Amino acid sequence: MKNQKIKWGIIGLGNIANQFATDLLLVEDAVLTAAASRDIAKAEEFAQQYNAAKAYNSYESLFADAEVDIVYIATPHDSHAELSIKALENGKHVLCEKPIALSHKDAERMFEASRKHNTFFMEAFWTRFIPSVQDVLEKINNGIIGNVNYIKADFAFHGSETENKRLFDKELGGGALFDIGVYPLFLSYVLLGNPKEIIAKAIKHKNDIDLQTSMILQYESAQSVLHASIVSESDMKAVIGGTKGRIELNAPWFVADGYSLFINEEKEAVISLPTLGKGYSHEIIECQNCIRNNQIESKLWSHQNSLDLSKIVEEIKTQIGLSFV
Numbered sequence: 456m457k458n459q460k461i462k463w464g465i466i467g468l469g470n471i472a473n474q475f476a477t478d479l480l481l482v483e484d485a486v487l488t489a490a491a492s493r494d495i496a497k498a499e500e501f502a503q504q505y506n507a508a509k510a511y512n513s514y515e516s517l518f519a520d521a522e523v524d525i526v527y528i529a530t531p532h533d534s535h536a537e538l539s540i541k542a543l544e545n546g547k548h549v550l551c552e553k554p555i556a557l558s559h560k561d562a563e564r565m566f567e568a569s570r571k572h573n574t575f576f577m578e579a580f581w582t583r584f585i586p587s588v589q590d591v592l593e594k595i596n597n598g599i600i601g602n603v604n605y606i607k608a609d610f611a612f613h614g615s616e617t618e619n620k621r622l623f624d625k626e627l628g629g630g631a632l633f634d635i636g637v638y639p640l641f642l643s644y645v646l647l648g649n650p651k652e653i654i655a656k657a658i659k660h661k662n663d664i665d666l667q668t669s670m671i672l673q674y675e676s677a678q679s680v681l682h683a684s685i686v687s688e689s690d691m692k693a694v695i696g697g698t699k700g701r702i703e704l705n706a707p708w709f710v711a712d713g714y715s716l717f718i719n720e721e722k723e724a725v726i727s728l729p730t731l732g733k734g735y736s737h738e739i740i741e742c743q744n745c746i747r748n749n750q751i752e753s754k755l756w757s758h759q760n761s762l763d764l765s766k767i768v769e770e771i772k773t774q775i776g777l778s779f780v
């Protein structure tokens with residue numbers, strides 16, 4: 456494997472699979488070997504578009520392909536757990552889209568399968584790996600804005616029930632919290648860790664999924680004010696406040712191409728750190744490095760990190776009365 460390209464398989468050929476495959480082409484030592492859809496015509500078209508050698512009409516056939524090293528799971532949330540576990544049982548490394556699962560229990564089963572089969576597994580939290588977020592985390596760790604005591608982050612847009620069906624579909628784990636609420640929660644977690652207390656309120660759809668959810672995460676000496684919505688919009692800048700200054704991640708902050716640094720309310724610097732491609736290439740490179748180093752998890756977005764985040768999401772799910780069963 457050391458000198459060979461890492462061979463990827465992609466399952467669930469929708470919106471994100473196309474964006475991911477575009478970025479995969481930018482990573483030198485990666486190759487798309489196979490694509491699988493429930494519809495063979497779609498798989499063949501996708502394979503042709505992104506230069507994959509093989510197209511399958513079932514996800515299981517791709518799991519059984521001995522040539523594939525790592526499977527990228529790009530299906531709706533409700534299937535992440537079962538499909539990840541199946542792929543891991545087939546000896547594949549797995550990168551699974553966020554949110555990791557619809558319950559903390561399922562997330563635990565997924566990481567257990569990775570340990571049992573000694574195969575790499577990561578939740579596709581691409582924002583963790585983009586250059587601006589990497590740089591901000593390093594600078595904050597070095598104390599550039601003092602102690603972080605305030606975070607404001609959101610993810611909000613006008614979804615359409617006809618064009619964004621998956622988002623409004625309860626069966627597929629729809630709603631704001633699981634689809635996009637995980638991003639502001641991620642930012643708070645990655646900077647401040649597990650909160651002492653969580654308060655969340657939602658406005659629901661008639662089918663009971665959350666249309667918008669507001670969350671406060673309370674820490675010993677910090678608060679995060681977070682929001683997710685599929686029925687309204689915001690500027691999608693994120694502010695990280697500290698005892699000496701603040702950082703503003705450019706909008707949309709979860710794929711920021713840079714940030715501004717303020718010290719004592721004065722603008723000190725404007726930093727530009729664009730992503731490679733759409734921003735997914737950075738998580739792809741991380742997966743490849745881990746596989747080449749025989750790691751079953753990333754040190755930057757570990758199994759425990761995903762489990763902690765899923766526990767926070769589970770608490771909010773309970774508070775706002777979401778249930779997918």
Ligand SMILES: NC(=O)c1ccc[n+]([C@@H]2O[C@H](COP(=O)([O-])OP(=O)(O)OC[C@H]3O[C@@H](n4cnc5c(N)ncnc54)[C@H](OP(=O)(O)O)[C@@H]3O)[C@@H](O)[C@H]2O)c1
Pocket residue numbers: 466467468469470471472491492493494497529530531532534552553554579581621627633634
């Ligand atoms: N990281 C990011 O930036 C990002 C962005 C968007 C979405 N996501 C995540 O990626 C996942 C997929 O989102 P998406 O926006 O790509 O969704 P999408 O456009 O609806 O595509 C999902 C694909 O999953 C497959 N699928 C399997 N079972 C399905 C079912 N019961 N109903 C519908 N589709 C089914 C379909 O592929 P086949 O027909 O080919 O089998 C479908 O095209 C979600 O978990 C989402 O949270 C991540």
